[in-house]
Amino acid sequence: MKETEISKHTISVLVDNESGVLARVIGLFSGRGYNIESLTVAEVDADAHQSRITVVTSGTPMVIEQIKAQLSRLVPVHKVSDLTLAGPSVERELALVKVIATGEKRVESLRIADIFKARAVDATNNSFVYEIIGSPEKIDAFIKLMEPLGLSEISRTGVAAISRGTLTM
Amino acid sequence: MAERILSGSEVVLQALADQGVEVVFGYPGGAVLPLYDEIFKQNRIRHVLVRHEQAAVHAAEGYARSTGKVGVVLVTSGPGATNAVTGLTDALMDSIPVVCLTGQVPTHLIGNDAFQEADTTGITRPCTKHNYLVKNPDRLARTMHEAFHVASSGRPGPVVIDLPKDILVGKAPYLEPAQVQHRTYNPVVKGERSQIEEAMEMLASAKKPILYCGGGVINSGMQACKLLTEFTRMTGAPITLTLMGLGAYPASDKQYLGMLGMHGTYEANMSMHDCDVMVAIGARFDDRVTGNLDFFAPNSQKIQVDIDQSSINKNVPVDIGIVGDVGHVLEDMIKIWKAKQYKIEANALDSWWKEIEGWRSKHCLSYKQPTDVIKPQHVIRRVHALTRDRKTYITTDVGQHQMWAAQHFGFEHPYEWMTSGGLGTMGYGMPAALGVQVAHPDATVVCFTGDASIMMNIQECATMTQYRLPIKTVILNNRYMGMVRQWQQLLHGSRYSESYSETLPDFVKLSEAFGFTGMTCNNPADLDDAIKKMLEIDGPVILDVAVDDKENCYPMIPSGKPHNEMLLGQETNGDEAIDSDEGMVLV
Numbered sequence: 173m174k175e176t177e178i179s180k181h182t183i184s185v186l187v188d189n190e191s192g193v194l195a196r197v198i199g200l201f202s203g204r205g206y207n208i209e210s211l212t213v214a215e216v217d218a219d220a221h222q223s224r225i226t227v228v229t230s231g232t233p234m235v236i237e238q239i240k241a242q243l244s245r246l247v248p249v250h251k252v253s254d255l256t257l258a259g260p261s262v263e264r265e266l267a268l269v270k271v272i273a274t275g276e277k278r279v280e281s282l283r284i285a286d287i288f289k290a291r292a293v294d295a296t297n298n299s300f301v302y303e304i305i306g307s308p309e310k311i312d313a314f315i316k317l318m319e320p321l322g323l324s325e326i327s328r329t330g331v332a333a334i335s336r337g338t339l340t341m
Numbered sequence: 342m343a344e345r346i347l348s349g350s351e352v353v354l355q356a357l358a359d360q361g362v363e364v365v366f367g368y369p370g371g372a373v374l375p376l377y378d379e380i381f382k383q384n385r386i387r388h389v390l391v392r393h394e395q396a397a398v399h400a401a402e403g404y405a406r407s408t409g410k411v412g413v414v415l416v417t418s419g420p421g422a423t424n425a426v427t428g429l430t431d432a433l434m435d436s437i438p439v440v441c442l443t444g445q446v447p448t449h450l451i452g453n454d455a456f457q458e459a460d461t462t463g464i465t466r467p468c469t470k471h472n473y474l475v476k477n478p479d480r481l482a483r484t485m486h487e488a489f490h491v492a493s494s495g496r497p498g499p500v501v502i503d504l505p506k507d508i509l510v511g512k513a514p515y516l517e518p519a520q521v522q523h524r525t526y527n528p529v530v531k532g533e534r535s536q537i538e539e540a541m542e543m544l545a546s547a548k549k550p551i552l553y554c555g556g557g558v559i560n561s562g563m564q565a566c567k568l569l570t571e572f573t574r575m576t577g578a579p580i581t582l583t584l585m586g587l588g589a590y591p592a593s594d595k596q597y598l599g600m601l602g603m604h605g606t607y608e609a610n611m612s613m614h615d616c617d618v619m620v621a622i623g624a625r626f627d628d629r630v631t632g633n634l635d636f637f638a639p640n641s642q643k644i645q646v647d648i649d650q651s652s653i654n655k656n657v658p659v660d661i662g663i664v665g666d667v668g669h670v671l672e673d674m675i676k677i678w679k680a681k682q683y684k685i686e687a688n689a690l691d692s693w694w695k696e697i698e699g700w701r702s703k704h705c706l707s708y709k710q711p712t713d714v715i716k717p718q719h720v721i722r723r724v725h726a727l728t729r730d731r732k733t734y735i736t737t738d739v740g741q742h743q744m745w746a747a748q749h750f751g752f753e754h755p756y757e758w759m760t761s762g763g764l765g766t767m768g769y770g771m772p773a774a775l776g777v778q779v780a781h782p783d784a785t786v787v788c789f790t791g792d793a794s795i796m797m798n799i800q801e802c803a804t805m806t807q808y809r810l811p812i813k814t815v816i817l818n819n820r821y822m823g824m825v826r827q828w829q830q831l832l833h834g835s836r837y838s839e840s841y842s843e844t845l846p847d848f849v850k851l852s853e854a855f856g857f858t859g860m861t862c863n864n865p866a867d868l869d870d871a872i873k874k875m876l877e878i879d880g881p882v883i884l885d886v887a888v889d890d891k892e893n894c895y896p897m898i899p900s901g902k903p904h905n906e907m908l909l910g911q912e913t914n915g916d917e918a919i920d921s922d923e924g925m926v927l928v
């Protein structure tokens with residue numbers, strides 16, 4: 173009867189953009205021992221002072237239900253939506269990837285970037301900074317391919333996500 | 342409407358008055374001097390000066406739990422706020438509505454490590470239901486009113502408002518409570534009708550039903566407790582209460598099985614284990630209640646009613662989880678039960694009760710009172726017997742005496758039992774009693790405590806004297822941290838590491854030093870007279886009762902064991918060592 177299978181969920185949380193709100197959310201996760209795989213936050217409605225937090229977490233169905241219930245009862249939280257359960261959704265992440273290389277490796281990194289539709293946003297004689305946008309899996313794959321080609325630094329934004337179609341929060 | 346511009350301190354006091362606050366428990370300091378000045382100038386709100394900020398919060402909890410209103414605390418910045426943390430955590434765990442005002446250094450000094458500065462909102466974030474730092478005077482009145490709304494609605498809890506000194510001194514507009522709209526926090530009170538219907542159908546089909554009810558019923562109010570009694574009688578089902586729920590249903594009633602859980606009755610725990618339909622109402626499946634989750638009520642369907650969605654399916658998955666206020670849901674339950682003319686099948690219910698009577702006949706709480714030494718249980722029973730004709734409120738500290746009080750003092754009404762359940766805070770009892778006695782000046786307030794617990798907030802004796810609060814403190818003195826000693830005996834080979842109360846004070850002299858009466862009793866034959874004398878004295882009394890230092894608290898479900906593996910204790914089997922590595926790591 174016990175459902176012990178761990179699955180990954182992307183949860184969107186609409187909150188009042190007030191001081192301490194992010195600390196409340198993060199504190200909830202650390203205090204209760206939940207995982208955060210990725211977390212993004214930014215204001216989405218300046219007039220209403222509302223921000224949207226997207227958190228990717230994992231757990232058993234009971235733990236995921238707890239996470240949502242615990243988030244919902246925070247006072248500055250307006251809405252909690254489990255995009256993974258709500259239906260199909262789009263997940264995007266942006267990464268800046270620095271590759272330091274010369275010669276054939278440098279050229280090869282450019283070729284791969286082209287295949288992944290990554291843009292070089294900075295270049296020197298022996299380095300590139302690539303900007304890549306896509307699903308976390310696509311970015312993982314890109315980074316893996318860059319590893320032998322002089323990969324030296326990565327900055328990722330974490331996942332932003334939204335439901336497909338007419339469904340809204 | 343024209344705005345009224347007041348000083349920040351005036352706004353705070355006006356908001357308290359408009360929220361119906363009668364009394365504030367507090368302790369002054371630099372950052373809150375403007376508020377204390379304002380308190381000095383008015384006479385609508387009474388201030389009770391405690392002797393430690395932790396006690397201020399416990400007193401507010403005692404006030405809140407015995408009245409159903411919000412308890413209010415006022416402390417200064419830095420150490421004032423950090424001292425309040427234990428009380429706030431206690432209130433959070435037990436869902437007690439408290440608003441705690443903390444002073445803060447002026448806004449321009451925040452973050453500069455100023456004198457008596459602490460990151461109060463940071464520190465109290467995980468131990469409050471919500472907290473605020475007021476940096477903008479325009480938000481002061483709104484924040485005050487919102488804090489009362491948040492503290493008292495939904496699942497109640499403590500709320501901190503951190504008030505920088507410049508906000509208190511400067512000007513701020515005042516808003517009436519009615520002018521404040523709550524943006525996000527509006528908890529659901531009405532339960533989903535279809536779920537309640539489904540639940541009643543499930544209960545009506547039960548052969549071995551049980552109602553398992555907790556503090557949520559009491560938090561929902563007097564009316565909810567009345568409805569619970571009505572519902573229980575209608576269904577004919579047995580009912581058990583948690584530590585926090587005692588008083589929600591009359592203890593003398595024949596359908597009542599006593600408290601359940603680690604030190605609950607044999608009949609309550611066996612009934613929980615063997616039931617086929619369980620209705621949990623305002624109870625959160627705490628680990629003290631469930632024992633080993635893998636063997637918890639293994640053959641049952643479960644219905645849970647709770648105002649807090651996160652309490653449902655947290656520890657124990659349930660079949661029907663109804664989010665809503667207990668009072669509202671009970672009302673609907675009763676309506677549906679009547680309308681559908683539901684009835685639990687009589688034969689099944691009869692044989693279920695026969696089974697329960699078999700467990701009851703073990704008399705798991707029995708003890709023998711010898712002539713030479715006082716049994717701690719006997720003290721509780723005698724105080725209960727001798728206070729029956731009075732309006733009596735009981736507070737406790739934490740440990741063996743607390744469990745004995747829960748087991749042996751029969752609570753007939755809600756709001757009369759104050760104990761630290763979730764957090765298990767030693768030092769809770771006497772300050773909580775202060776709050777209760779302030780709220781009910783003419784009632785009898787008894788604090789059952791232990792020789793170790795009482796030392797944790799002993800300074801509050803001064804508060805009792807100052808306000809002539811006639812609290813009767815009964816120490817069940819066994820010269821040990823009794824519950825620690827019991828666990829060391831049962832789980833750690835009787836190695837009594839640091840659990841003996843060395844150099845206890847002479848409690849009679851101590852009471853006299855604080856200006857009230859101290860008494861001792863060590864002879865069973867004198868116990869009744871001592872209790873009667875204590876009750877007759879017009880003022881605070883500490884009654885130090887020397888009790889059997891070997892007595893252990895039974896029945897007991899050892900940690901990690903299921904409900905049907907209770908230890909029944911000395912009367913039946915003697916003290917059995919518990920051989921369980923799994924139990925050792927649990928608390």
